Amino acid sequence: MPSLEQLATFLDATLDIARIPDYPNAVNGVQLANVGDIQRIATAVDFSTETITGAIDAGARLLLVHHGMFWGGVQPLTDHRHRRLWMLVTHDVAVYSAHLPLDVHRQLGNNVLLAARLGLEPSSGFATYQSIDVGVSGESDVPTRVLAERAGALASEFKGSLVATPFERDRVTRRWGICTGAGADSSSLREASRRGLDTLIVGEGPHHTAIEARELGIVVLYAGHYATETLGVRALGDQLASTFGLTSTFIDVPSGL
Numbered sequence: 001m002p003s004l005e006q007l008a009t010f011l012d013a014t015l016d017i018a019r020i021p022d023y024p025n026a027v028n029g030v031q032l033a034n035v036g037d038i039q040r041i042a043t044a045v046d047f048s049t050e051t052i053t054g055a056i057d058a059g060a061r062l063l064l065v066h067h068g069m070f071w072g073g074v075q076p077l078t079d080h081r082h083r084r085l086w087m088l089v090t091h092d093v094a095v096y097s098a099h100l101p102l103d104v105h106r107q108l109g110n111n112v113l114l115a116a117r118l119g120l121e122p123s124s125g126f127a128t129y130q131s132i133d134v135g136v137s138g139e140s141d142v143p144t145r146v147l148a149e150r151a152g153a154l155a156s157e158f159k160g161s162l163v164a165t166p167f168e169r170d171r172v173t174r175r176w177g178i179c180t181g182a183g184a185d186s187s188s189l190r191e192a193s194r195r196g197l198d199t200l201i202v203g204e205g206p207h208h209t210a211i212e213a214r215e216l217g218i219v220v221l222y223a224g225h226y227a228t229e230t231l232g233v234r235a236l237g238d239q240l241a242s243t244f245g246l247t248s249t250f251i252d253v254p255s256g257l
């Protein structure tokens, strides 16, 4: 049975944790250590009391998440924040978090996996952040309606629903961009317009993005922050499980968004 150190070494290398930039609160890598060896792992999109409970119930000694322990910033370890920590330590569960490194990964990343799920093949990057392209983009000949149906199927799998800006029934998507999670904002729309993209598929975005998109002639499909980010952690968990002979359980706690 591997130790946390062995798993972390593998994860850090696979995800290129040291090289990929991220928001300060992401704190990618091991966020909480444990003591014993690890036979079972759990994966989840979010760090929360419910996902910790799921991990403990699954017998996991490592919880692998996309939005980690420090996502909400520096806060006192009281109330539910204390409870989470207490549960983890008393059950000897470690926490490893991978945010942008998991979004951008070429095989296990949320963005390439969402493209595959929608039947799209990326040929380039999209949604530039510092030195990296977080998202992917490409060309297609698919009716926008069909993409919306596929994105809607993913959303409903995770108790969400697709929100789409209005489009004509016979519209065809020729150039698309994908950025999972909070992928629609003024800067990604500007970039989409500059690159001549006509359809964006994202997790979520503020109201003004729908208005701006219409002005730019871009259709945005909002498939859900949660749903679009379930893909990477599950793939990473499966990869870790097959490499080390472990059991990986996905703890599905939809956020509703």
Ligand SMILES: [Zn+2]
Pocket (backbone or CB within 6 Å): 067, 180, 181, 182, 225, 229
């Ligand atoms: Zn996210």
